[in-house]
Amino acid sequence: MPTYPILEYLWIIPLLPLLGSAINGLFGEKWPNKTVNWVALSSTGLSFACALEAVREFFASGQALFHKEFFTWIAAGNFRAGFDLQMDQLTVVMVLVVTGVGWLIHIYSTGYMAHEGGYYRFFSYLNLFMFFMLILVLAANYVLLFVGWEGVGLSSYLLIGFYFLRKSAADAGKKAFIVNRIGDFGFMLGMFLLFRTFHTLDFQTLFDAQHAAAWPAEAYGQFGTFTIACLLLFMGACGKSAQLPLYVWLPDAMEGPTPVSALIHAATMVTAGVYVVARSHVLFTHAPTAMLVVAIVGCATAFFAATIGLVQTDIKKVLAYSTVSQLGYMFLACGVGAFSAGIFHLMTHAFFKALLFLAAGSVIHAMGGEQDMNRMGGLGKKIPWTYVTMLLATFAITGIPFWAGFFSKDAILFAAFQSQTGGTALYVFGLLAALLTSFYMFRLIFLTFGGTRRFDEHKVHVHESPWSMLGPLVVLAVLSTVGGWLALPALFQGPDYFANFLGPVFGGRETAEAAGDIAAHHLELILAGVAVSAALIGLGVAYWLYLKKPGKADELAKSMKPAYTTLLNKYYVDELYAAVVVKPLLWISTVVFWKAVDVTVIDGAVNGVAEGLTNVGDGVRHTQSGNTRSYAVWVVVGAIVIIAVIFFWPSAGKPVIGMVR
């Protein structure tokens, strides 16, 4: 018996969901829902339990990094990609979030999907997602990470297109996969470049080299490996984590069932990009240009997506843009070097955004499938559990003091303010995004739960969801509330437990802040106050527009029609991409490449040669006329030609045959 049974056999954590997926996928078709549930829940639940045990063993073992090679997956020349897993503090956070939140969402799904067709298929895909996501966070090298990376993309494709009879769903799934592939293009090149410079893609070997000063000179500099590779990796992260300009797939991904939106498109998969940047922090910290790009893109996305979120009326779309925006915050944190703050926000976001989506799902469930907030209203009393939990999640995301989001967002804004490069602008836009966040979130709450009912109560039978759905809501509500308290002592000049926890991974860069000189601490308090006021302003405006003076919002929209329609149409980015990329590509492929080059030019030439030969043959046939006089003429002509060649050929003298050399 090994000392650390689960840690030694770490693969068991991803393998369990894979087994569940395979069993349900292969045999689940004819099973009743209960059996499918049993398989799916026990596999993910066990995986969660194993993860907890592995974490306990990891801390018990006292190692800084647990690393184990299980088998060699690809090997060629000096390249080796192994099925190697590792665990450090960053992995701990990710694994627990993935398995824990994942398990809760599995439970929720048993209620939400109970009456849907393809029940076994849904859980098979969901378990498959868990497998790939766990591979992603446990991987000890970039190639295995890429397995999870592509794999979650696949699961996302399958789950977005779950209702494949709907064209919009199938379209959205395809779009998600392809846009992600565009990012992966960068990610792959990033890996190739890293391998070229460092001859390894193993995290441990690659990152440990910094201490040994074993990095070659070409890695440094403005266009050195660090900068280019980090930018390429970040391109992949932009795809997966829906940042500008590759964010377009995420809002469409809301075509998938709501639990999928919660699990994949809010809590876990979309944060993979942030994880990769954090995991590669050693590289990024050597690439200031790349860091700046990350910060700017993150900040811009946070603001940009928040503005779109202001006017959306589909409850899930609001949350989708909110997710894009919050992911922007995480990248902003990473970009200014506050990796632990980024991961902190990743964790709290996983709690509150999963909760928001699940609660939205509960609302949709209650409304019999309605997603348009204009046809909701006054639901607060009818579905109190959903209402209260969603309200708590809203407090968390808007940064109301002492809810989870307050601490993490505060940490990010503080880091942005303090950063050397473009600090003020990053901070201001981050702050504005926070204000907008508060507005659109409370707008969502007021439109959905407050005010008058804007639906036909005879047709829609509003009902509270079953406990299989409410249970996870309550658990997540608790987590959204207390999840940030790890950083609570820092408010009173105490330690930031979360940052300290991640300290071994991200090194000493942030301990300077945590050690807390008084001035910095005061500044942090002031900034927190500013952020809270921004949130309160947003709340106030939303309250005024949607509760106090209903109808005022529409007037306002009319008075600013151009801006409003631009936002409503999401800045026409989809239309722009279609016009600039998709249509020209299809046109050039069809008209130029296929019809012109392939059919006309190449095949035309081939057929032309064939026809020409036929004609030549035809012509030559006529020379054999049987007329001896014409033959005589040809003999003479031939002789003349040969003599002419011998006389006048420039290299006359050499034999004609065998002249090839």
Next chain:
Amino acid sequence: MLPGGHLLSVLIFFPAVGALALLLLRGDDHKYIRYLSLIVSVAEFIFSLFLLFKAPVGASGYQLEEFAKWINQPPINYHLGVDGISMFLVILTTFLTPISILASWKSVELRVKEFFIMLLMLEVGVVGVFLSLDLFLFFLFWEVMLIPMALLIGIWGHERRVYAAVKFVLYTMAGSILMLVGIIWLYNATGTFDLPTIQQMLANGVLVLAPRTEMILFLAFFLAFAIKVPLFPLHTWLPDAHVEAPTAGSVMLAGVLLKMGTYGMIRFCLPLFPDASRRAAGWVAALAIIGIIYGALVAMVQPNLKKLVAYSSVSHLGFVVLGIFAFHNISMQGAVYQMLAHGISTGALFLVVGMLHDRRHTFEISEYGGLATPMPKLAAFFLFAALSSLGLPMLNGFVGEYLILLGTYQHHWQWASWAALGVILSACYLLWSYQRVFFGEITKEKNRTLPDASVREKWILATMAVVTLWMGIGSTYITRRTAAAAQTVIDQVEPQRPYEASAPSQIMPSLAPMQPTHTAPRAAKPISFERLETR
């Protein structure tokens, strides 16, 4: 030690014996014909697996060589041998043949006996090509393979089958005639057709080719192989041949026949003409990259599903050629792997497309739509094959593609960056066509009642799926065995030093003083005899 003397000869001629046996059966005895050919091909597959155990892992050079004098003057010998690369190509061939036979179980009703005889004879030709070490023998099998394939297309094909068959034959012949000239030239210069002997002469400096000669010879071989691959812009026979060929023909065509081209490049172009290969590499890579992107873009807009898969082959084989001509051992390994993986994944795609055709007798994508509802299993298998084709990690396509790009990047980052665009595009054309065929509501009433995969079809596809998955995860089983052969080729093409240092301008002057006279190669003759006698 396992039994199996003369294993290579057995592998080549056993299907021919089977074909002979089929010949004895009555033409209308369809059941027996099918079962007999299946048994023969499965037995052949099992024989081929012996290769894995008889050839030592990691050994370089040719294994299990067989040698016999055949014709005295000119000295044409029956010389066979196998290395890590050809071993798996043979196994791929013998694996896909029974699969093709099973796929034709019901769909071929016309001249059944002749059909299966042709399939087996095709196997003879292809296996012969992969195992021959004598240039003349190689050429012989190269041509032998052509006849059954042309007949498979021309007799059992679809509407425009004769056009496609003629086009296929003419294209291939045009290339092989050039190759024949090259082979005869080499014989003139060396007095032998024996590949290892010629290689040794080149290595010893007994045979030295002037740059221009080498380039012309290189091109003579290369063109024949490039047509077969097919490399852009020599690819237009492929879509026609594929669309018109019966399913079994397409599977064999895409699965193994195209690989004869890339195999030829690895076996002949690089080792025999290393200098010319290096000089041509930039151009070849450019064509390969154009093929990758162009093939994918044209595939994307095809209204015909089978044509789409055919164009995707142009794209995928472009990766292989790129991997070969990057002259890096990682990319070479990747190219070999991609050859095998493409055989499986594209073979699987053609199988599913053929199954759809069996049901609806059309390849037009617009005739389908919403098929996932009546046939969920077939839809799942198609998706699986498509995912492996687009290079999803843990499935076979990824390993080859990744190694090719990784290796190519080490030498030429620009090439790899352009080629990597193919990764995006393959997702576009496969997922888009998948959506149009399988997703959405059913648009054609006929499709509503189509049956899902039958038991036979499920077995075929499940076998393909298992191999796909195994190759995606257990890739080292194969790469361990191909490593030595791939390294040998790289060493031959880059004898002295790593590629970065060997700019062509530095190499060519060193060869200049050794301009051969026309008689010098003749003097090399004794060496070749000596080598043959010491056997």
